[in-house]
Amino acid sequence: MRATTATEFTFPCRVYYEDTDAGGIVYYVNYLKFMERARTERLRHLGFSQAQMASDNLLFVVHSAQARYRAPAHLDDELMVSVKVDALKRASLKFYQQVRRVSDDLLLCEGHFTVACVRADTLKPRAIPELLYAAFNADVQDFAGE
Template sequence: MNKSAFRWPITIYYEDTDAGGVVYHSNYLKFFERARTELLRHHGVSQKVLLEKSVGFVVKNVTMDFIQGARLDEQLIVETFITEIKRVSLTFCQLLVNFEGKVLCKATVKVACIDNAKMKPTAIPLFILSEISCDR
């Protein structure tokens, strides 16, 4: 695992919840994707840069454990770790935690790097690897 997690704060809004004020299950995927995007941005790799270089990441596999529902107006943290770097893929461990450190949801997400123009897998470019490897 990485030395430390990338931490990204979120607040739960009405749009995130079901009629009972609990986060609807598919919205956890949005929270986790945004945190992965912000981790890359933190390392100088924005979505705009990826588009300009015709590089993208697509989700290959997700495993999620829902431990406790998040509720309307809660302020939470998504902790993101890069757990594996391969030639064409990255694997992330992501935790949604409250400010007391209690884990509400856990996900393992594997993404594959693609050439956007060809929509085919491609090696992760060095400009990305050099930035994200500094945390390992």
């Protein structure tokens, strides 16, 4: 695994038919999927693939999730999903995320997630590897300076 320089991260996505209910509005649980994809892409951007981490006996699992829905997204909307590391501990991270509509920058959903680092074989907590910890710590430092 390798780490690249940490920077603020956003992930673009679009609302597809499969993401919506019968009224063409994004089904609430799909915001969680959008945010999961953004966290996964953040890892990839830092140089850590989930396949490689799994082969190194490392997984990240969501321990807790809290979401607040502010406005609906609709079919074909372009969205931007942000990822911010709020807190970093030895074996866990806390993320703050937002989903915004690109056309008007309206905040649609925001969430707080606690993600635990575990051994893939036992699902027992383990320390975040040094390189990954350093990459996330740079995120915390970058955002603290804003």
